[in-house]
Amino acid sequence: MVNTYVLASITLLLSTVAFAAPQNTTFDDQDFARITYTNPNDWQHYPLEGYETLFYNGSRSYTYVLGAYATFTFIGTGIYFQGPYANDQAKRRVILDGEEVGVFTAYAPNRAPSAVFWGTRNLLNANHTVVVSHNDTATEIFAMDAWIVETDPEATISPPSTGTAASSPSLQIEGSAGAGTLASAGSYRIERLGITTMAVLAYTCLLLLTQRAI
Numbered sequence: 001m002v003n004t005y006v007l008a009s010i011t012l013l014l015s016t017v018a019f020a021a022p023q024n025t026t027f028d029d030q031d032f033a034r035i036t037y038t039n040p041n042d043w044q045h046y047p048l049e050g051y052e053t054l055f056y057n058g059s060r061s062y063t064y065v066l067g068a069y070a071t072f073t074f075i076g077t078g079i080y081f082q083g084p085y086a087n088d089q090a091k092r093r094v095i096l097d098g099e100e101v102g103v104f105t106a107y108a109p110n111r112a113p114s115a116v117f118w119g120t121r122n123l124l125n126a127n128h129t130v131v132v133s134h135n136d137t138a139t140e141i142f143a144m145d146a147w148i149v150e151t152d153p154e155a156t157i158s159p160p161s162t163g164t165a166a167s168s169p170s171l172q173i174e175g176s177a178g179a180g181t182l183a184s185a186g187s188y189r190i191e192r193l194g195i196t197t198m199a200v201l202a203y204t205c206l207l208l209l210t211q212r213a214i
Contacts, residue, residue, distance in 0.1 A: 022077065022152045029061040029144045035072050037061065042068035048143075054084065054113040055145050062143035064090075069133030070144060078150030079130055080119030083143050085112040090136035094118055097128055103135050114145040125155035 027034055030045055037043040042065040052058035060083075061070070072079075079096070083089070085108035094101040106117040134142040 022150050024080075025076075025149045025151070026056060026082075027072075027147045027149065028057045028059060029146060030057075030059050031147075034074075035061075035070055035147065037068075037070045039068065043070075048084070051084075051111070054111070056082065056114055057146075060084065060114075060143045060145050062141050063134050064138050064141055066134055066136065066138060068142070069131050071129060071131050072147050073127065073129045074147075074149045075125070075127050075151075076149040077123050077125050077152045077155050078119065078121030079123070079128065080116045080148040080150070081132060081144065082114055082116050082146040082148060084114050084145060085117070086110075088139075088141055090134050090140035090142040092118075092142050093133045093135040095131040095133075096120065097130075116148070119148070121150055125152065 029035065043061055043063045045059070045061045047055065047058050048060060081092075081094075083106050085106050087107060087109055089106040089108075091103050091105050093103050101118075101120070104118045132144070134140075136142070
């Protein structure tokens with residue numbers, strides 16, 4: 001006979017693992033309640049005519065001004081920047097919690113759909129501030145399309161800290177955008193869901209064994 005206690009315990013374990021997977025929330029570039037563009041006159045907020053389908057919500061925010069920057073504050077364990085890839089995209093500088101992260105690119109030989117061009121995860125589950133700025137010549141455009149925040153239900157909220165929260169190395173996407181690039185923001189979620197898959201397989205094997213024992 002199947003041990004219902006064992007099956008119930010495994011079912012509870014599976015549900016716990018499945019629902020503990022980190023969640024991604026996407027904020028549009030024109031969510032002005034969350035994103036501060038400084039100096040506002042340095043930025044434009046218009047879609048790229050004829051290419052709206054390449055962008056999240058069909059919108060973009062862009063600048064040609066060296067040093068023009070945008071600030072985003074969030075509570076979470078990861079942050080990712082999404083924008084268009086093209087041969088005229090400017091290099092962009094990233095600062096997280098007051099610490100220099102580096103200069104990154106969204107270069108591609110041909111125009112490609114909006115995708116993640118930088119990100120980091122395994123941050124403390126606390127309040128963070130990230131700043132991204134134009135770091136190239138005035139002939140190059142820096143366009144932002146979306147800000148993606150990762151939250152981990154298992155992570156406890158940490159108190160404010162005077163230092164920079166520890167994190168994994170920053171994610172820099174190389175080459176042209178593609179399916180692999182889009183998947184990068186969810187890579188940690190995929191890793192966690194892999195645990196769920198293994199648990200399901202273990203559950204299936206145990207169920208088969210108990211049925212054979214009847």
